[in-house]
Amino acid sequence: MTEQTSRPWWQDALIYQLYIRSFADSNGDGVGDIAGIRSRLGHIASLGVDAIWLNPCYPSPQHDHGYDVANYFDIHGEYGTLEDFDEMLAEAAEHNIKILMDLVPGHCSIDHRWFIAALASPPGSPERARFYFRDGKGENGSEPPNNWQSAFGGPAWTRINEDENDGQWYMHTFAREQPDLDHTNADVQQLFDDIFTFWFDRGVEGFRVDAVAGVGKHPDLPDQPPVGDDAGVLDVTWINPYLAFRPEGHDIWRRFRTSVENYVDAHPERELMMVAEAYAVRRPEIIKAFTEPDQFQQMFSFDLMMTPWEKTSIERAMLDPIAILRETGVAPAWTLNNHDIQRVVTRLGRADAHVPESWTNNNLSLSRADVDLELGERRARAMAALIFALPGSLYLYQGEEIGLPEVFDIPDDRREDPVFDRTNGEEIGRDGCRVPLPWTNDAATSYGFSTPQADGSVDGPWLPQPAGWGERSLDSVEAIENSTLDVYRTLGQMRSAHAVTQPQDAEPVEFGAGLVGVRRGSLVVIVNSTMAPIELDMTHEALGGAELVFTSEPGVATAPGTIPANATIWFTT
């Protein structure tokens, strides 16, 4: 059923990242669900989307919103049932939209039956061998087995109850509710093979594979070298040479790829893929290692998501992934937003639009002060207009298409991200980009997020929505001419008409100070990163016979040959 193109579908797909909890709530309990997704498939299709990547929707106690999986073979009760899932998948297929799931290999939940069994079993038992259980150091083993730090703050080890148990510790790269799985264990290997089969059988076309950097550890678990004081609380994990980007991880990914290939061998009509998630900005050797032909088909290129709004940085962020494409044939998977990162409108709305090159940039030092949201939204549109032109696939994050900003107005006691608690509030966490979507301007239904219950009542959304959220809703922006939504819809069409038809390659073109230029076949794209309009030199050799086909600022009237401030334009030549 997959269309026959010269390239596998994922190489230039437009993919919509759907954070189910915050997308649409069909039964008024304040939590998004599968029926909510079904009710809004038309909107997703209107963007020209090829696939939806669903954030984890497996049964989970939600300590890290589904990234703590209690059962890999079912659907979380609040979201629906497997039958609901199957129906959603079939309905998406009617819109020619494929479904990708989120696979969490590094850890499961403390509620997973294996972890419960491990706690009930003695040290050295097969039940414990699926995880990293170790004796502590020091007197009575009261010190953690090593000095590793969790990516969510605090030690990467938690001691199990000393009174009832034996006082061993277990490792968790993330929250304590997310015990790490040991993939050298045969049960763990078999589990993931079974997961692939189970979801491929249901019609899922691939997986976004979570947090690959920390899966596979140095077998001896040695202490990590001391880190400088300037290392952020979360970075400490990712510079640990015994935990991050280990060669042992690649053995796991080869096994995963074998599982996928075996499935395809038995079902040759299927085109299945895996995209790896890790923060490898400015580290092309890492992307190359993960996308070797026997591992992932794709890995996220977060470069443009992490770049400041500045010509040379944008150029490098664009060209590094393209250089990899040239060398290896593996096309970039571009992203401007996801559920872990402050929304692009807010990031680029700061005067200096500075983004630290850390895997998380949600901390409070990036304050809400000095954010010009209108400016940020223009730059976000300009950035989108750049990635829509580039070779590779695009991952949009829900709400990006209506220009949602980061939400800062969440009371401390309503914050849910474990990062907030584990760092004692030092890191504000990621809730601000996960606030339930506004679909209408109707406050009584949480701005259209919730469909009322049978008695007409609506429970408040699981994360509070800020004042004015309804003015940013789909309905509200749909009524505005030249809105971000218009620009995204147009970009979807422009991309099919003028970008994906071009060769899978692009090269920089120099147009002058503050301008980022790129040529892809007969398409020429120019970003004006400055605060003023710039008159282009239309005699430039790249612009011979050029016809303007798109501007990210359709509402800004400019003289022909002039590119508005903080905007991107497309020419065909």
Ligand code: GLC
């Ligand atoms: C990835 C996910 C993030 C999650 C973490 C642990 O980075 O994107 O949301 O908290 O892995 O699974």
Ligand code: CA
């Ligand atoms: Ca619901």
